[in-house]
Amino acid sequence: xxxxxxxxxxxxxxxxxxxxxxxxxxxxxxxxxxxxxxxxxxxxxxxxxxxxxxxxxxxxxxxxxxxxxxxxxxxxxxxxxxxxxxxxxxxxxxxxxxxxxxxxxxxxxxxxxxxxxxxxxxxxxxxxxxxxxxxxxxxxxxxxxxxxxxxxxxxxxxxxxxxxxxxxxxxxxxxxxxxxxxxxxxxxxxxxxxxxxxxxxxxxxxxxxxxxxxxxxxxxxxxxxxxxxxxxxxxxxxxxxxxxxxxxxxxxxxxxxxxxxxxxxxxxxxxxxxxxxxxxxxxxxxxxxxxxxxxxxxxxxxxxxxxxxxxxxxxxxxxxxxxxxxxxxxxxxxxxxxxxxxxxxxxxxxxxxxxxxxxxxxxxxxxxxxxxxxxxxxxxxxxxxxxxxxxxxxxxxxxxxxxxxxxxxxxxxxxxxxxxxxxxxxxxxxxxxxxxxxx
Numbered sequence: 001x002x003x004x005x006x007x008x009x010x011x012x013x014x015x016x017x018x019x020x021x022x023x024x025x026x027x028x029x030x031x032x033x034x035x036x037x038x039x040x041x042x043x044x045x046x047x048x049x050x051x052x053x054x055x056x057x058x059x060x061x062x063x064x065x066x067x068x069x070x071x072x073x074x075x076x077x078x079x080x081x082x083x084x085x086x087x088x089x090x091x092x093x094x095x096x097x098x099x100x101x102x103x104x105x106x107x108x109x110x111x112x113x114x115x116x117x118x119x120x121x122x123x124x125x126x127x128x129x130x131x132x133x134x135x136x137x138x139x140x141x142x143x144x145x146x147x148x149x150x151x152x153x154x155x156x157x158x159x160x161x162x163x164x165x166x167x168x169x170x171x172x173x174x175x176x177x178x179x180x181x182x183x184x185x186x187x188x189x190x191x192x193x194x195x196x197x198x199x200x201x202x203x204x205x206x207x208x209x210x211x212x213x214x215x216x217x218x219x220x221x222x223x224x225x226x227x228x229x230x231x232x233x234x235x236x237x238x239x240x241x242x243x244x245x246x247x248x249x250x251x252x253x254x255x256x257x258x259x260x261x262x263x264x265x266x267x268x269x270x271x272x273x274x275x276x277x278x279x280x281x282x283x284x285x286x287x288x289x290x291x292x293x294x295x296x297x298x299x300x301x302x303x304x305x306x307x308x309x310x311x312x313x314x315x316x317x318x319x320x321x322x323x324x325x326x327x328x329x330x331x332x333x334x335x336x337x338x339x340x341x342x343x344x345x346x347x348x349x350x351x352x353x354x355x356x357x358x359x360x361x362x363x364x365x366x367x368x369x370x371x372x373x374x375x376x377x378x379x380x381x382x383x384x385x386x387x388x389x390x391x392x393x394x395x396x397x398x399x400x401x402x403x404x405x406x407x408x409x410x411x412x413x414x415x416x417x418x419x420x421x422x423x424x425x426x427x428x429x430x431x432x433x434x435x436x437x438x439x
Contacts, residue, residue, distance in 0.1 A: 049252065049430050052277045055259045073134050074127065077117040084136040091120065096131045099124075100138045173378040176266060177348060180375070183264030184347030188257050190305060191343045192294035198306045199297055208302060208309040214239055217314075225308035240322030241424045243315070247325060248428045250303065254291075255284045255430060258354070265351045267371035272363050279368065281434050283354040285411060286404040290350055293333035301326075321418055325411075332407055336400060339393065345386060348379040349397060353404065409439045 050058065070079040072089035083093040098104065106125035113119075113126035120127055185191060197203040211220050217239065220226060226246075237245075259280060262268050268276065295302040300311040315326045341349070357369035380394045387393050412435060418425055427435070 049428065051430065051433055052255075052259065052280050053273060055256060056263065056273060056276050056280075072117075074130055074136075075115050075117045075120040077120075084131075084138065086131075086134050086136050088136070089117075092127075092131065095120075095124075095127060096136050099128050099131075170381065173374070173381050176374060177344070177378045177382045179264070179266055180351050180378070181344045181347045183261055184343065184350065187261040187264065188291070190295065190302070192291075192341070192346060193343055195294045195302055195306065198302060199295075199309075205306070208307055210300075210309050210311065211303075212311045212314050217242075220304075220308050225304045237424060240318045241422065243318060243322055244325065244418060244422075244425055246303070248431060251285075251288060252428050252430050254288050255280075255434070258284050258287055258350075261350070262354050265355065265371075265375070267367075267374070268355065271367060271371075275362050275364060275368065278359050278361050279354055279356065282359040282438070283356060284434065285408045286353045286401070287350045289329060289332065289404055289407050289411075290336070290353060290400070291346065292329055293336040294346070296330060296333040296337070298330070298334055301330075321414060321421070324414055328407060328410060332403065339390075339396065339400075340387075342386070345379070345383065348375060348382060349400075351375045352379060353401060356401075412439050 070087050071077070072079045072092055073086045074088055074092040077089040077091065079087040080090045080093070081087070084096055088096070099106075106128060109123055109125040111123075111126070113123040115123075115127050115130050194203075198205070198208060201207065209216070209220055209224050211217050211225070262276070262280060268279075271279070292301070298312070300309050300314075302308070303310055312326070312330055316323050352372055352375045355368055355372040355375055357365050357372055359368075362368055379397070383390070383393050383397075415427070415431075415435060419427055
């Protein structure tokens, strides 16, 4: 019956996950009348959307989400803690305690039986001998769950072995670069290659619709560029507020893509779920601002997956504080684009941004740093091959990581200011979660 309960629980968990996925996929505006739909779209504060941890859990088993599990040293079952000096499961802990307390003696066995979860009750003599050989002792009693420091140390050690993150060799680093690049191309809808071909007019698809004033913005909103709003819906909101809303829509979608990308970076899903959430909370905006230059030239940026192009001049013409949203990103983009990175470089750069070991509140810093070190080594090696003429490109990119952090800090301050001073604006729940207590 215990097994049936577990199976039932797992089935229920997977049903919950499916429900969450359906919620994410199903448009929240289904079945609403035109004006209701418009109001709901403009006011983002009540939008239903999966939180970061929900997005991380989607499509994954619960056990994977809670970080790596520690095995019982005696039988290989899941350890419940540190008992009698050894990481052990509840079964082996109880077996050892009974044997010692009741001074039980078992019939001698010469076969040195292999003790496993499925057969651990068959030969009690060999099971007890294994407990002793592992150093289990009544003097080493430490009841309760594994201490946090112990667990962190253990998990970091296990991961270093499992991922061979000590000092990866050249071929390992090339494999890592390939995995990260594949994940990037699979999960991010707008690559630099595609964006550049649209911006330079070297594509067979229709040229993007140019948004350069209020009229062209409303035309774009009537279905020419964006289809989210009801065509022809009267928009009472002020233009700056509306542009701010559009920026949020794009950000939320990109956060979702980056979350899926992060799950594919080797080592990321082995971290504690709390650490995964922390890395995304602090890393997604830096990653977005690193990818944004791909969509920009000095005159404007591509929007709506390349269907539209908003001019820099139009964004500058908005009233304060809305005209301050994009200008710093353009200034950064001009310098960043001069480095001439391609998608394979950006994939590793963005992965390195996400796996950053100095984010506030990380539980297992060492583990994150090990993963980032591998990514950075892979990036360095990749740049040597891909940009052999550009000697200082790697240190320049490390400097850009610091610049991006500054850009995000200023962006957070601006968003907080807009939220405080502009009563008509609202912030999407996912972005509220990200911005809360950030910098």
